[in-house]
Amino acid sequence: MDKAARLEEIVAAHVGRDGPLLPILHDIQAEFGCVDEQAKRYLAGALNLSRAEVHGVVSFYHDFKAKPAKLPVLKLCRAEACQARDCDTLVKDISAVAKDKCEIETVYCLGLCSVGPNAMVGEDVHARLDVQKLTQLIEAL
Amino acid sequence: MTLRVAISDDALALACGADQVAEAIARAAPDADIIRVSSWGMHWLEPLVEVDGIGYGPATVADVAAILDGSSRLNIGKISDHPFITKQQRLTFARAGITQPLDLEDYQATGGWLGLAKARELGADAIIETVTESGLRGRGGAGFPAGIKWKTVAGADGPQKYVVCNADEGDSGTFADRMLMEGDPYCLIEGMAIAGLAVGADKGYIYVRSEYPHAIAKLNAAILASAHIVAPFDIEVRVGAGAYVCGEETSLLESLEGKRGEVRAKPPLPALEGLFGKPTVVNNVLTLAAVPYILANGAKAYADYGIGRSRGTMPIQLAGNLKYGGLFETAFGITLGELVTDIGGGTQSGRPVKAVQVGGPLGAFHPASDFHLPFDYEAFTAADGLIGHGGIVVFDETADMLSQAHFAMEFCAAESCGKCTPCRLGSVRGMEVLDRIKAGGRVAADPVESLPQMHNAPKQGRSLDEELSLITDLCETMKFGSLCALGGFTPYPVMSAIKHWPEDFGASADMVKDKS
Numbered sequence: 001m002d003k004a005a006r007l008e009e010i011v012a013a014h015v016g017r018d019g020p021l022l023p024i025l026h027d028i029q030a031e032f033g034c035v036d037e038q039a040k041r042y043l044a045g046a047l048n049l050s051r052a053e054v055h056g057v058v059s060f061y062h063d064f065k066a067k068p069a070k071l072p073v074l075k076l077c078r079a080e081a082c083q084a085r086d087c088d089t090l091v092k093d094i095s096a097v098a099k100d101k102c103e104i105e106t107v108y109c110l111g112l113c114s115v116g117p118n119a120m121v122g123e124d125v126h127a128r129l130d131v132q133k134l135t136q137l138i139e140a141l
Numbered sequence: 142m143t144l145r146v147a148i149s150d151d152a153l154a155l156a157c158g159a160d161q162v163a164e165a166i167a168r169a170a171p172d173a174d175i176i177r178v179s180s181w182g183m184h185w186l187e188p189l190v191e192v193d194g195i196g197y198g199p200a201t202v203a204d205v206a207a208i209l210d211g212s213s214r215l216n217i218g219k220i221s222d223h224p225f226i227t228k229q230q231r232l233t234f235a236r237a238g239i240t241q242p243l244d245l246e247d248y249q250a251t252g253g254w255l256g257l258a259k260a261r262e263l264g265a266d267a268i269i270e271t272v273t274e275s276g277l278r279g280r281g282g283a284g285f286p287a288g289i290k291w292k293t294v295a296g297a298d299g300p301q302k303y304v305v306c307n308a309d310e311g312d313s314g315t316f317a318d319r320m321l322m323e324g325d326p327y328c329l330i331e332g333m334a335i336a337g338l339a340v341g342a343d344k345g346y347i348y349v350r351s352e353y354p355h356a357i358a359k360l361n362a363a364i365l366a367s368a369h370i371v372a373p374f375d376i377e378v379r380v381g382a383g384a385y386v387c388g389e390e391t392s393l394l395e396s397l398e399g400k401r402g403e404v405r406a407k408p409p410l411p412a413l414e415g416l417f418g419k420p421t422v423v424n425n426v427l428t429l430a431a432v433p434y435i436l437a438n439g440a441k442a443y444a445d446y447g448i449g450r451s452r453g454t455m456p457i458q459l460a461g462n463l464k465y466g467g468l469f470e471t472a473f474g475i476t477l478g479e480l481v482t483d484i485g486g487g488t489q490s491g492r493p494v495k496a497v498q499v500g501g502p503l504g505a506f507h508p509a510s511d512f513h514l515p516f517d518y519e520a521f522t523a524a525d526g527l528i529g530h531g532g533i534v535v536f537d538e539t540a541d542m543l544s545q546a547h548f549a550m551e552f553c554a555a556e557s558c559g560k561c562t563p564c565r566l567g568s569v570r571g572m573e574v575l576d577r578i579k580a581g582g583r584v585a586a587d588p589v590e591s592l593p594q595m596h597n598a599p600k601q602g603r604s605l606d607e608e609l610s611l612i613t614d615l616c617e618t619m620k621f622g623s624l625c626a627l628g629g630f631t632p633y634p635v636m637s638a639i640k641h642w643p644e645d646f647g648a649s650a651d652m653v654k655d656k657s
């Protein structure tokens with residue numbers, strides 16, 4: 001199925017919902033790994049919004065990407081509770097390992113603040129990370 | 142007799158390897174009855190395996206054989222007798238560790254739906270009166286009395302009203318909302334249905350942050366399974382998209398409407414013109430989850446806990462560099478020192494505690510000299526702090542408070558919605574001033590400030606003392622000039638760091654004495 005038809009399907013699945021833009025954008029991000037120009041143009045027409053409005057929403061939220069990630073994404077928490085458990089040193093030590101294997105994305109809080117440093121890959125969460133465990137995790141991606 | 146083994150399926154337990162341990166147990170003891178329950182909240186023991194009432198943790202796959210034959214050294218005895226549990230007063234988290242999150246029979250057997258039944262019997266006015274009398278205040282951070290908010294919405298005109306649950310738990314060091322949604326989703330649903338009855342709303346939204354996929358899955362399943370019980374009240378889960386500011390109620394409403402999460406000016410209050418311009422109750426997960434207990438047991442039973450104007454219990458979250466981190470629900474009034482030292486066991490690293498940040502990224506840093514403070518909204522306000530959503534993050538002596546202050550400004554700059562100037566620009570200027578303080582104050586004049594048009598700017602750079610005065614002034618502007626708590630509360634961590642640890646800023650105690 002081509003992309004235009006798939007976009008149409010995604011939007012159709014949300015007909016009747018109040019304020020459907022965010023759920024639609026989540027579906028598009030999940031399907032294509034990004035919300036690109038084509039998607040934004042289509043949404044503006046389909047939802048009777050201006051392209052500026054759609055772009056404004058897409059660019060506001062960290063979850064929506066302009067381009068799909070080239071490498072697997074590892075979300076690493078760097079908020080205060082993980083800082084207190086020394087995630088900053090971990091980030092320094094791991095950067096060489098991660099270099100061409102994954103994209104490390106900084107997130108602020110995964111809600112596992114008593115067992116940090118923490119990371120998330122897809123929907124899988126990992127806690128009590130040290131260099132060794134994080135290296136294993138990255139190697140397995 | 143079959144062996145009964147309980148292991149949590151809370152995201153935190155999974156992150157610590159609970160699934161692998163559960164699989165290993167299933168292989169080693171195929172006849173055992175393995176159930177997946179919510180988490181007790183003793184996070185340093187996760188994955189915690191319960192075999193016929195006895196707890197073993199933190200368990201790994203290698204420990205399974207010893208756990209099953211009872212010889213494991215991880216034995217902590219009967220879990221419900223553990224001092225971390227017996228010291229608590231669990232009202233909202235009464236089911237934690239005990240029930241299977243999505244099991245309707247478990248929920249009913251542990252007092253579920255009693256609050257809703259009582260609410261249906263009482264009717265709207267009496268529900269609001271009960272909640273008001275209980276003294277329940279918003280657990281999201283602002284501490285606004287829930288009963289008064291409900292009354293405002295109930296009194297507003299209009300055929301369509303909404304109940305919105307704020308589950309955008311973005312504060313670092315907080316996880317109680319997540320634990321409740323994953324561990325006891327029906328409790329939240331019941332609370333929302335009661336709120337709906339009280340204010341006359343038939344539609345509820347739960348706005349959950351996208352970082353909580355496990356909570357989203359549990360909520361969706363629970364809503365489906367309990368739809369017939371709460372009908373005609375209808376609940377829908379909406380997923381956030383990584384914006385911290387959407388935890389602010391008006392920004393959350395914008396986001397729910399499918400817009401940029403920009404904060405709205407108040408008034409109009411969301412209670413009168415909220416979601417899609419309709420009267421809307423916006424409450425935190427913990428506020429709504431406290432309601433079923435209050436209805437089922439009466440206002441007095443809840444209000445008997447607590448001190449002063451802070452009634453009831455608070456699920457406190459112990460996090461960061463703590464030996465015994467986890468969820469500790471107790472009546473208001475416990476001191477900060479008890480929480481950090483007695484309950485939390487001090488730092489995990491074994492080094493002395495340097496700072497304790499209470500209330501998330503926008504909360505103040507407290508030194509050990511504040512350990513006498515009772516956990517109470519007013520006491521923390523009086524000490525230039527806040528209890529926020531009840532998160533406590535402990536730092537040991539390796540923490541550099543200048544870096545922490547800088548991070549607070551950096552975080553505000555990254556997460557600002559951009560609508561108001563003090564927050565959008567102040568946070569960036571704050572980072573710059575802190576960078577200059579790190580360099581010891583500016584020696585050379587700034588080229589822009591040297592321009593003839595810049596009448597009020599200093600022409601020969603600023604000393605450290607002047608830079609400190611400047612950031613004090615900037616924080617004042619952000620605190621009183623910002624539209625919402627993001628810009629308005631960022632000064633708390635910054636100024637408390639300067640006030641209590643001037644040496645980290647290269648300053649003397651005298652230099653910061655008149656600045657706060």
